[in-house]
Amino acid sequence: MTAPHPPRPPHPLVDRARRLADEVLAPHAEEVDRTEVPVSHLARLRSSGLLGLNAPHAYGGSAAPPAVARETAEILAGACCSTWFVQAQHHTPVQTLTAGQGAARERLLGRLASGELLSGVAYAHLRAFPRVLVRATREGTGWRFDGTVPWYTGWGLNDVLLLAGITDTDEALFAFAEAREQPGLRASAPMRLAALSAARTVSLELDGLWLPEESVALRTPYEHWAAADRLRTANANPAVFGVTEAALSLLDEGTAAPLRARLAETRARAYALADDSASQEQAAERLALRTRAYQVLQAATTAAVVNGGGRSMLLTNRAQRLAREALFLMVQAQTRQSRAAHLDVLRG
Numbered sequence: 001m002t003a004p005h006p007p008r009p010p011h012p013l014v015d016r017a018r019r020l021a022d023e024v025l026a027p028h029a030e031e032v033d034r035t036e037v038p039v040s041h042l043a044r045l046r047s048s049g050l051l052g053l054n055a056p057h058a059y060g061g062s063a064a065p066p067a068v069a070r071e072t073a074e075i076l077a078g079a080c081c082s083t084w085f086v087q088a089q090h091h092t093p094v095q096t097l098t099a100g101q102g103a104a105r106e107r108l109l110g111r112l113a114s115g116e117l118l119s120g121v122a123y124a125h126l127r128a129f130p131r132v133l134v135r136a137t138r139e140g141t142g143w144r145f146d147g148t149v150p151w152y153t154g155w156g157l158n159d160v161l162l163l164a165g166i167t168d169t170d171e172a173l174f175a176f177a178e179a180r181e182q183p184g185l186r187a188s189a190p191m192r193l194a195a196l197s198a199a200r201t202v203s204l205e206l207d208g209l210w211l212p213e214e215s216v217a218l219r220t221p222y223e224h225w226a227a228a229d230r231l232r233t234a235n236a237n238p239a240v241f242g243v244t245e246a247a248l249s250l251l252d253e254g255t256a257a258p259l260r261a262r263l264a265e266t267r268a269r270a271y272a273l274a275d276d277s278a279s280q281e282q283a284a285e286r287l288a289l290r291t292r293a294y295q296v297l298q299a300a301t302t303a304a305v306v307n308g309g310g311r312s313m314l315l316t317n318r319a320q321r322l323a324r325e326a327l328f329l330m331v332q333a334q335t336r337q338s339r340a341a342h343l344d345v346l347r348g
Contacts, residue, residue, distance in 0.1 A: 046115030136165030184209030
């Protein structure tokens, strides 16, 4: 009889994420929720190596497999969703530079991978196309940006931002800018939101912001970008599973067990599809699993509130924070397709 293989030790980045969650994020999550993500939290993230988990080894990153990226996201989101969301913005710029070539990659990728720079993103408005909220126009040796970015997270916390606009030839153009007010770029006051106000989300007004060609990280036909975005956003978000796990930890085992079984089944299938490079034909199943993940999330966070009774209404209470974070996650990275799929299920 063959002896069973011993379990593999967790990836070092998973260990670091757990230590950060247990020692720093979770103990202060309710306080952060009422205020803002502190620079000290981000300093720990910068020094942890987690900001470079998707970056190539040649640029100081870890080139971690997708399973590690998902597990660390679950851990961070379950501990403090506001902090997770600020750092989550950083990984898209890293991945964009990793897939590209040119001056922006050489100038920024190593600094982003090391945590020297923390990046935000300003591109969700591209999903409004054919409405163009931000126009990128060739001007001299660079690009001029005009319009409004409705949502930008991490203002005052990020060093740089990856800004997207639509060109006159319907290309999606992404370029880096310093994340500060400057000629052509003005930010609103931080928004007061039902959840994750701590992540310092603002709108950005662009009136002739000029960026040089060497700041451009990606230029591609809009439909090419949109097709990849639709596939990516059809996947269930690991943060959903992390917040669900946090809510289940507040329940007795009898209440939690059936929800935990639903969570495990949904997560296993969702991650298997995410790892299947040939699964574009299964977009409907991806969206169904994304919606099912929301259903488990809603059930778990509601159960945590019910279990807590009147105490759950206190702003210092963990259950109500998780329930509000669940509302946020149900609309984060929402597309027309994911909204329709979710509403179809809610209509029964």
